[in-house]
Amino acid sequence: MEKMPVLGSNASSSSSSPSTAIGSRFSTLNKSFKFALRSLLTSCSKEEFFKAFSSFTNTEKDFLHRLFLQVITSLHEDIEEDFDAICLNTQVGATLDAVEEIVEEQDLDLLFSNRSNIVDVAENLSMAKKNEIQHLMHMVQLGEEHNQRLRNQLQLLKEGSQVLSGGSHVVEKQVRSMNLNYGANSSDEMHDV
Template sequence: MDPAAPGRFDILQTSFKAASKCLLTACSREAVKRAFPSFTDAERERLYHMLTRVMKAMHATIEEEFDEVCQERQVAAALDKIDDFDEEQNLDVLPSEKTSIEEIEEKISRAKKDEIEHLAALLKKVEESNNAMKARLELLKKGEDSTASRDVLNKLTQLNSTYACEQ
């Protein structure tokens, strides 16, 4: 925020004074004449001056009371803190990006761990399949029940092909 720029409290004071001034503006001589047609010109003039003094006094009193309430409630300090916080939020872009980066890193790390676990499970299945095939091949080499061995070998080859496609 520009140091010369008005803060929230300055804006509040200016707005309040403008609003109270509009509400408590002394009425014109013509308005008094129209409002009190039965009065003499001298009476209307005295009434006009009295109304003007009352409006000025009310205006000053209301502004003083507004300032006292603001001081009692420490409105200026609170609004300055809000200005400071607002400025920090506008300038402090990095923490929100840092949080996003940390979240992205966590998601990527989790995805990598999941992929490693999946690949490890696939590798284990393939190793088991290979071990089973080796055992069946040993049986074939020894010549035990060649028909049953061929069936088992075909099934293992099919399983191996299925696992190889999954990778």
């Protein structure tokens, strides 16, 4: 299957590069765009083109194919020029160069290169929070156990005071009884005298 000829890069578009000192990121972007554009515009083979015009004669097919190639070449050049102009106007080259410089600086920065990725940070934070929750739950449990001991002691004290209170009532009754008995005995003795 014969593919259409590969279109060469436009000399005028390559000389009007958006940045005088093209960094590798912009160069890669530029090459990738032009390769993708070329692939899109040349994806139709000559045989496929002829199949699309099967009712035409071979001479007409050849003429249409040459016309098609001229349109594709012109379109390719126009799109490349527009792409280069957009890159120049939006300063894509300078921006990508700045990004490349930042990446290189980060590669040289030992602290940055030793940093964990976001997933590790999230896992560490999650584990720390789980540990903190377990610690707090343990503290709450200890507090509840302490409160229960205090309640038990309070209950024992209440029961002890009730026993003492009951005992004091018994003692009080006996004292009254003794007082009454003493009073009765002393009045009997007074009557006897």
